[in-house]
Amino acid sequence: MNKTTSTRNVAVLLQFFDALPDLIRMEEDHAYQELLSYFSETLLKTTVVLDNPSYHDAIRRYFEIYLRRQGIPHDDLSVEPLLQSRLLLVEQERSGLVDMLRHTPVELEPVAMHLGECALVRVMSQDGTLHHLGTPRPLTFINAKGLAEEFVRIAQLGNVAAENYHAHSMDLLTLYQLIAFNSNFNPEDTELFDDGALLSLMFNPPELDVFMGQHPYHTKSFAADVALLEQLYFLSVYAEDMNFSSYLHFDYEALFAYAVKEGFFTSTDAFLETVRILYNLYDRLSLVEPTAKKPAKELKQVADRTFDYMSQLTTSTAGFFLEHFPHLSYELSEIADHFLQGVTALSLRMNSSRSALTGSSLAEAVTFLDVPRLNRKTLLQSHVPTLDFILRLFLIKDIVTFEGDGTLLFGDSYMRYRTLSSDEKSRFFLTALHQPSVLALMYPSKDVHRINGLKARYLDSDPTLDPVYCDFFRAIGLRETTPPNPILHLNDFRKA
Numbered sequence: 001m002n003k004t005t006s007t008r009n010v011a012v013l014l015q016f017f018d019a020l021p022d023l024i025r026m027e028e029d030h031a032y033q034e035l036l037s038y039f040s041e042t043l044l045k046t047t048v049v050l051d052n053p054s055y056h057d058a059i060r061r062y063f064e065i066y067l068r069r070q071g072i073p074h075d076d077l078s079v080e081p082l083l084q085s086r087l088l089l090v091e092q093e094r095s096g097l098v099d100m101l102r103h104t105p106v107e108l109e110p111v112a113m114h115l116g117e118c119a120l121v122r123v124m125s126q127d128g129t130l131h132h133l134g135t136p137r138p139l140t141f142i143n144a145k146g147l148a149e150e151f152v153r154i155a156q157l158g159n160v161a162a163e164n165y166h167a168h169s170m171d172l173l174t175l176y177q178l179i180a181f182n183s184n185f186n187p188e189d190t191e192l193f194d195d196g197a198l199l200s201l202m203f204n205p206p207e208l209d210v211f212m213g214q215h216p217y218h219t220k221s222f223a224a225d226v227a228l229l230e231q232l233y234f235l236s237v238y239a240e241d242m243n244f245s246s247y248l249h250f251d252y253e254a255l256f257a258y259a260v261k262e263g264f265f266t267s268t269d270a271f272l273e274t275v276r277i278l279y280n281l282y283d284r285l286s287l288v289e290p291t292a293k294k295p296a297k298e299l300k301q302v303a304d305r306t307f308d309y310m311s312q313l314t315t316s317t318a319g320f321f322l323e324h325f326p327h328l329s330y331e332l333s334e335i336a337d338h339f340l341q342g343v344t345a346l347s348l349r350m351n352s353s354r355s356a357l358t359g360s361s362l363a364e365a366v367t368f369l370d371v372p373r374l375n376r377k378t379l380l381q382s383h384v385p386t387l388d389f390i391l392r393l394f395l396i397k398d399i400v401t402f403e404g405d406g407t408l409l410f411g412d413s414y415m416r417y418r419t420l421s422s423d424e425k426s427r428f429f430l431t432a433l434h435q436p437s438v439l440a441l442m443y444p445s446k447d448v449h450r451i452n453g454l455k456a457r458y459l460d461s462d463p464t465l466d467p468v469y470c471d472f473f474r475a476i477g478l479r480e481t482t483p484p485n486p487i488l489h490l491n492d493f494r495k496a
Contacts, residue, residue: 005076009076009126013082016066016079020042020062024049032044035173035174038177040135042134044173046122051170056083081125082124082133085124087172088106088122088123089101089139089147089148089151090120090121091116091118091141091144092113092115101148106123107130108121109131109132114206114291116204117245117246117248118141119138119139119144121133121137140201140241141205143179146179147175201243202233202243206245206289207244210281210285214281229244229274229277232259235264237255247291247294248291252302253301257309261316261318266322267324271309271313275303278299279296279299279300317435318397320428322427322428323427323430328426328427330422333425333429335387336394336429338368339369340414346361348365348408350406351406356388356391362381366379366384369386369387372384392443393438393442396438398413399414399417
């Protein structure tokens with residue numbers, strides 16, 4: 001082809017590649033659905049049909065139909081470069097892109113990748129020039145490295161030559177799914193890793209080198225900074241199969257806005273320090289890697305909105321923002337931990353309105369927890385203020401939730417609550433009592449008199465306060481002992 005026709009052929013093939021997924025119908029079985037949780041529909045479908053010669057005749061027919069429908073003259077166009085395209089696992093090194101499976105350079109026209117980044121990318125050759133198709137699928141360095149090593153090892157066992165790797169692209173994707181799945185772990189499992197191992201998950205080598213240069217290893221500040229980054233990492237980019245080196249593929253302003261809204265930070269200090277650590281890292285990296293100016297600029301804009309974010313943090317009803325109190329009580333958190341044991345031990349269920357436990361479940365829970373109840377002939381959840389408070393708060397925070405039949409079970413935030421220290425759990429309950437936005441959700445309008453009655457009673461130091469309510473306030477730490485000792489004011493917890 002002459003240069004003009006070649007350029008036109010590439011442009012048409014890029015358009016056809018983008019349209020190809022809509023022309024392909026696949027049996028969406030369980031295996032396919034599992035892969036969809038890791039890869040886009042475009043990547044999966046094009047891998048199936050382009051890397052299997054038995055589909056090529058059908059693709060040729062689709063191409064002709066596509067050209068006719070688009071009204072594109074096609075006498076001099078060819079779909080063959082697309083049929084010969086290959087899915088590559090590449091890393092951006094200083095010298096350029098490198099094929100991680102074959103350890104050969106990849107002379108590809110500009111692609112949006114920065115130093116140290118790894119990705120799956122489909123390439124095709126037109127008259128000796130490589131072009132990338134679609135959007136590269138970024139991979140964290142540690143997963144990409146493991147994928148390359150394991151794929152080559154298995155290929156060698158099967159006597160598959162490097163020039164035939166492309167025929168096993170679906171095996172490559174399936175293997176990555178297994179590697180990514182096996183690398184998934186809950187936040188509390190991070191204690192099995194030292195800080196260096198965690199950093200290798202959170203950063204690719206270039207960013208990791210900068211971080212290590214800024215933080216002396218095994219110092220107190222090093223461990224504290226790793227812990228802050230770890231919190232944000234596992235609650236945000238990790239879920240998208242990315243890390244902090246994937247900054248070209250997400251926006252830090254959007255990420256922090258989401259993190260604040262969802263209550264990812266336990267304090268304003270944690271928020272400020274996280275922004276500072278990341279900004280300093282990218283600001284330093286930008287001296288040698290121009291693309292790092294993007295996240296540095298985004299983080300500077302986050303810092304400029306500090307007061308807005310801090311206001312949102314203190315009023316958010318989601319997550320685990322914790323205020324500081326010089327006086328803490330641990331009894332309520334101990335009862336709450338015992339209640340969580342009862343969630344599995346007792347098979348508790350919510351009533352038909354999903355507003356409280358059923359009568360039988362409530363009776364079981366009261367006996368299991370051995371908490372006092374108001375001296376009434378009937379038993380309602382409001383008669384057991386300690387249990388009522390714990391369950392309402394746990395439901396609001398998604399520490400517990402319920403199935404369609406009302407069965408109580410652990411929610412998405414359960415594991416995060418489990419990782420809180422004893423002090424943090426105490427602060428968790430006290431913070432809830434100080435947040436009107438949380439209390440308003442816990443006690444909706446028809447029940448608001450309950451919490452208002454409680455607050456009025458202890459604020460007025462009512463000597464006739466029911467002993468059960470006294471017990472609740474003692475458990476939460478709002479009074480020192482039982483009557484006739486005075487009840488502590490909430491503000492006392494804000495004083496040193």
